[in-house]
Amino acid sequence: MDALTRHGVLCDLDSTIVGPLEDLADQQRDLSSAYDIIALLNDHGANQLSRASGDEMLQLNVGGSLSSVQRRHLTSVEGSPLSILFSGKWDGRFIRDQDSRVFVDMDPRAFEQARNALFEGQEGVDHLLCEAHKRQFTGVHDFWFKLLLSPLPPVVEEKRGLRCPQGKAGARAATKKAAYDKVMAEIQAVRPFLAPLSAAHPFLPHVRKGYEIRSVDLCGTTIATTQATLDDMGDIPLRNRFDMWSGAVHGVSDEHFRRLVDFYRRQRHTAAGAQLPLACVVLRGANATEQRFLDKTARMYGVIEGGAAAKGNAITQALQQSLSRLCRASGEPDDCFCGSVSPSGVRYQIVEEGTGLMPLRHQVVTYDCTYWRDKFNGSQKVHEARRYEYPMSSVRAEWFREALMAMRVGETRRVITPFKMYVELRLISIM
Structure with a gap:
């Protein structure tokens, strides 16, 4: 056995702790590289040194x-996408x-209402959002109010495949990750309003190909959008009206017409169909007469398919067509379930919009319901009920109560x- 010497002890100690310390240093470097906010903003063309003045008068189109x-x-409105967009860095x-x-x-009319609320201060913004919330964001412009003026939701914790150390180092890593994910969420929120970066010249401020502004004269009023929004429309008359036919629109x-264009603008802000029902609200008429003429215009410009005798109104058909397109883009079949997620985490899809009232807890509802074990309209139907009457106060299943209370008659x-x-489920009536 070697004699116990000071040098030997130090060598043994060194071999015991140097390895873990080197591993820890490697992990720290990996964390710094993975959650480098400065590099993230640089990669997306943000000007981190911006000293934009609040008194600057911005000229907008x-x-x-x-x-x-x-x-x-x-x-x-601190923390809102509108505030982030005009902070100066973009x-x-x-x-x-x-x-x-x-x-x-x-939509310029939505912007005007939001702008006027901003002029009134926080109280005006709170009132605007409160009224939209009471309508469950089914107003014509509520989509934009919610998108631009609501603070970004908290970032959901997700695993990025990077092993984080425990203890104080782990806490620092978690803090870095949270800050990084917050900045990434801000970038995603404003991205649809920005011109894309050029791979060769990432910081050039001019408009890149694909984001040229296109406009039409409609009864003496200019309606403009980006080429990117037109490209999302596909080969339909509405796109051709901007791209191919230079004459003014009359009759x-x-x-x-504004609503049809705005429908496609909104789709660029929806993620995997999660907010498509809200985006489709713009295609809802105030009454049956307006809906009939809106449907006619939507069919004329190819927003929805079929002639005058086609079933379903603009909002229902447009929703279905948009969901199918999202499914195909993601490699899924046309009948895939690209629906929304309820507050309780249950996936759902509105097949046909209702126009009536929504039930309250003390009321009795009449509804149809069908259950399948394999898929919708599948071969393994396990239950079916028609015109079933049930008091809302007796509903025990959370997902069932949540669904019924969020539905409108029809x-x-x-x-x-x-x-x-x-x-x-189909909600027939409320008693």
Whole structure:
């Protein structure tokens, strides 16, 4: 046995702790590289040194309508996508028109209402969002109010495949990851409003190919959008009206034409169909007469398919067609379930929009329901009930109560339950 010497002890100690310390240093370098916020912002063309003044008057072109707003108003709702967009760091990636105005691809009337609420301060914004919430965001412009003025939701914790150390080092890693994910969520929120980066010249501020601004004259009013929004429409008359036919549009309701364009703008802000029902609200008429004329305009411009005798209104058909397109884009079959997720985490899809009231807890509802074990309209049907009357106060299953209370009379909804049953509900009446 070797004699116990100071040198030997130190060598043994060194071999015991150096390895773990080197591993820890490697992990720290990996964490710094993986969650480098400065590199992330640089990669997306943000100007981190921006010293934008709140007093600066921004010249805007919003969907073809001109507006001038001080930057401090647009950034007054802290943490909102609108505030992030006009913070100054993204100025170099703005889409600009021929007069160097910042082009914002959204409905100008929605922007005007949001802008006026901002002029009234936080109280005005709170009132606007509160009223939209009471309507369950089914108002014509509520989609934009929620998108632009609501603070970004908290980042959901997800595993990135990177092993984090425990203890204080683990806490630091978690903090870095949370900050990184927050910045990434902000980038995703404003990305649809920005011109894409050029691979060769990532910081050039001019408009890149694919984001040229296209406009039409409609009864003396200019309606403008980006080429990227038109490309999302596919080969339909509405796109051709911007791209191929230069003459002014006459004999068509400007309100209906605006809504058709805005429907495709909204789709660029929806993720995997999660918010498509809200995006489709713009195709809902205020009454049966308006809906009939809106459907006619939507068919004329190819937003929905079929002639005058086709079944279903614009909002229902457009939703179904958009969901199918999302499924095909993701490699799924046309009958895949690209629905929304309820607050309790249950997946659902609105097959047909309802136009009536929504039930309350003390009321009795009449509904149809069908259960399948394999898939919707599958071969393994396990239950079917027609015109079933049931008091809402007696509903025990959370997913079932949540679905019924969110439905309007006339609505057909499909739900995948927590126990993997495929359920189709139709709300017939409320007593």
